[in-house]
Amino acid sequence: MPKLDESLLSDLPPFSLLERSQIREVLDHAVSRRYEEGTAIFREGHDADRFYMLLDGYLRVVRTTPGGDQIIVLHISPGQLFGIAPALQRDTYPATSIAAAESIALSWPVSLWSDFTTNYPGFATESYKTLGQRLGQIQDTLTEMATQAVEKRVACALLRLVNQTGRKTEGGIEIAFPVTRHDISEMTGTTLHTVSRLLSAWQKDGIVQSTRKHIVVTAPHRLVLLSGIEG
Amino acid sequence: MPKLDESLLSDLPPFSLLERSQIREVLDHAVSRRYEEGTAIFREGHDADRFYMLLDGYLRVVRTTPGGDQIIVLHISPGQLFGIAPALQRDTYPATSIAAAESIALSWPVSLWSDFTTNYPGFATESYKTLGQRLGQIQDTLTEMATQAVEKRVACALLRLVNQTGRKTEGGIEIAFPVTRHDISEMTGTTLHTVSRLLSAWQKDGIVQSTRKHIVVTAPHRLVLLSGIEG
DNA sequence: TCCGGAGTTTGTTTCAGAGCAACGTTCGGT
DNA sequence: ACCGAACGTTGCTCTGAAACAAACTCCGGA
Helix, strand or coil: CCCCCCHEEECHHHHHHCCHHHHHHHHHEEEEEECCCCCEEEEECCCCCCEEEEEEEEEEEEEEEECCCCEEEEECCCCCEEEEEEHHHCEEEEEEEEECCEEEEEEEEEEHHHHHHHHHHHHHHHHHHHHHHHHHHHHHHHHHHCCCHHHHHHHHHHHHHHHHHHHEEEEEEECCCCCHHHHHHHHHHHCHHHHHHHHHHHCCCCCCCCCCCEEEECCCCHHHHHHHCCC | CCCCCCCHHHHHHHHHCCCCHHHHHHHHHHHHEEEEECCEEEECCCCCEEEEEEEECEEEEEECCCCCCCEEEEECCCEECCCCHHHHCCCCCCCEEECCCEEEEEHHHHHHHHHHHHHHCHHHHHHHHHHHHHHHHHHHHHHHHHHHHHHHHHHHHHHHHHHHHHHEECEEEEEECCCHHHHHHHHHHCCCCHHHHHHHHHHCCCEEEEEEEEEECCCCCHHHHHCCCCC
16 A cells, blocks of 8 residues: 555645644555445445545435435535544444545544544534535435425536536536436436436527536526526 | 523433533523424524523424425424534524424523533533434435325324324324424425325324324324335 | 447326315414 | 414316336447
């Protein structure tokens, strides 16, 4: 295993207040690993024995119903902690996370969690902040799911992807990792058929531009309108 | 303000590991207040300046969409912490909480949060545990909302109420606080009409027994069946 | 080069459940 | 005792979106 470079972490919020030597410690305890697209990092219900930080790539966090239906609860972008079940006194992961594109993540054994929170200034604060954001975000999704029609939900989902992972290109904002119609249907609780129809219609209207597994939003403002008022 | 009795808190998880003298301290900083049915304890978006513990009664935690639709995110039962936005570094409450029945709650200024977590053993642990449970619960609801048909959702909602607040009576398990059809519709993202129809049907089948604002589940096992497999 | 599977599109059918409307019932206040 | 408001029930209509069905396209591997 090659030595990890300290600059990997020094700018990321949970570690940004640390001394150089502390970052060294953190890295020395970390395991770095690469995940191919489609690979699971951990699975729902398994022993929560490690916690993670995504360095590169994108993940989807997924829940499965007893009936076999899946839904995508949220996406993780580089620089975010995930699998932080230990912070919540859980002994088992509440969801599955899967690499949506080739990804790299660091991980630590849960036994270090309390060390991290007590010894490293800002780490606990930042972790709980992410947790708070995530809780709020899920509540948003829930509310949206309960009250909005499919078209608005899909518009919102697209906007969320764009805000979280979008990068500017000529002709619009591009979603930075592979997304299928099916993925979007699992974010919005609908069928891939309906999503496909909506995207086709929007493409005809010049709002989006999509090919297989790849979406560019050409007119974000018009998508905001469709999503109902505020962005 | 009368002196509060120490036995109020000594058995509740977040405080159960504390010395008598520590409980005294906690109580001396607390403000106790009574809320009439229908009163808001705090509202979405307002400054998160206090955190709370429900001593008696029941609360609903509610979110409102820009379009004016409401949904009930969760219910709070006696002994639970709520309004713990400060634990998540939020400066504003993410939802509104309303007394579903006459209720009594203690509260403390947020400035004490870090004192509590550092000085009182078990307090931090227990708080984050509740948080974790709540996050898991909301993910459950979200998944359910995204994948299940209305009938199952309503059945699940009823079972959740029963599990959380149900008490045995002759002839079934009774939900311990006033619930309207409209409330249930706001828990399940449907209309009060549909809920009314379902309850009528179930009453005819002898599964529930309801009068205005009051529901008794007479055949919980049959409701479990309707909710789809596991309880 | 061909094959198979994954992803996508589009048409048609069907129905659960929202929307609308009207009425009945219970409750609290005066 | 009465009134008005909040809560609940039920019938009818109509539509959004699921379900079913069938092809088409792209991609990677043998």
